[in-house]
Amino acid sequence: DAGVIQSPRHEVTEMGQEVTLRCKPISGHNSLFWYRQTMMRGLELLIYFNNNVPIDDSGMPEDRFSAKMPNASFSTLKIQPSEPRDSAVYFCASRFGRYPTTTNEKLFFGSGTQLSVL
Amino acid sequence: GIQVEQSPPDLILQEGANSTLRCNFSDSVNNLQWFHQNPWGQLINLFYIPSGTKQNGRLSATTVATERYSLLYISSSQTTDSGVYFCAPGTGTASKLTFGTGTRLQVTL
Numbered sequence: 001d002a003g004v005i006q007s008p009r010h011e012v013t014e015m016g017q018e019v020t021l022r023c024k025p026i027s028g029h030n031s032l033f034w035y036r037q038t039m040m041r042g043l044e045l046l047i048y049f050n051n052n053v054p055i056d057d058s059g060m061p062e063d064r065f066s067a068k069m070p071n072a073s074f075s076t077l078k079i080q081p082s083e084p085r086d087s088a089v090y091f092c093a094s095r096f097g098r099y100p101t102t103t104n105e106k107l108f109f110g111s112g113t114q115l116s117v118l
Numbered sequence: 119g120i121q122v123e124q125s126p127p128d129l130i131l132q133e134g135a136n137s138t139l140r141c142n143f144s145d146s147v148n149n150l151q152w153f154h155q156n157p158w159g160q161l162i163n164l165f166y167i168p169s170g171t172k173q174n175g176r177l178s179a180t181t182v183a184t185e186r187y188s189l190l191y192i193s194s195s196q197t198t199d200s201g202v203y204f205c206a207p208g209t210g211t212a213s214k215l216t217f218g219t220g221t222r223l224q225v226t227l
């Protein structure tokens with residue numbers, strides 16, 4: 001299995017531009033997560049999908065952020081307009097899981113997208 | 119939300135030494151996983167261990183959920199063990215993982 005695939009690996013953009021990050025989860029996994037990692041705040045959960053449905057988006061910082069999962073093999077995280085404080089590494093992760101649940105399986109991460117907003 | 123505290127924050131070891139990393143959490147959990155972030159930024163899942171003890175080669179982990187802590191043991195450390203180790207307990211009906219601030223490990227020759 002190729003693992004969780006994210007693109008692009010690096011993105012440099014100017015303030016105000018739209019940014020779209022992409023993720024392909026592991027085949028057979030039905031839960032997908034978007035995380036953001038910064039030095040100041042560590043790893044933060046942005047949004048969680050189960051069976052392509054957004055279950056919890058309480059971590060999405062503001063309306064400039066949106067995420068979609070149109071099918072089981074693809075998700076996007078969009079920032080519009082982007083700001084310098086959005087600079088971070090954005091990780092996508094997937095697992096097989098049920099919702100609601102009290103147990104779960106291992107979470108697997110992609111390689112991340114390093115976003116720099118100038 | 120749940121609070122996650124990892125100790126020590128930084129650790130320097132000579133190759134071959136053993137170490138214990140600790141993770142304390144503030145609430146009941148239904149899930150706990152340990153991750154290693156290597157110097158290239160990749161996050162690798164080491165263990166899914168909501169309770170009990172597991173071993174994988176030179177690594178082992180123990181979670182005592184009733185006392186709200188987990189331990190990660192690294193034996194005979196190697197330079198490739200360097201990086202940041204994260205503990206991530208899970209809570210709630212989505213069993214969402216909350217990451218601690220990590221223990222940064224450097225293994226020297």
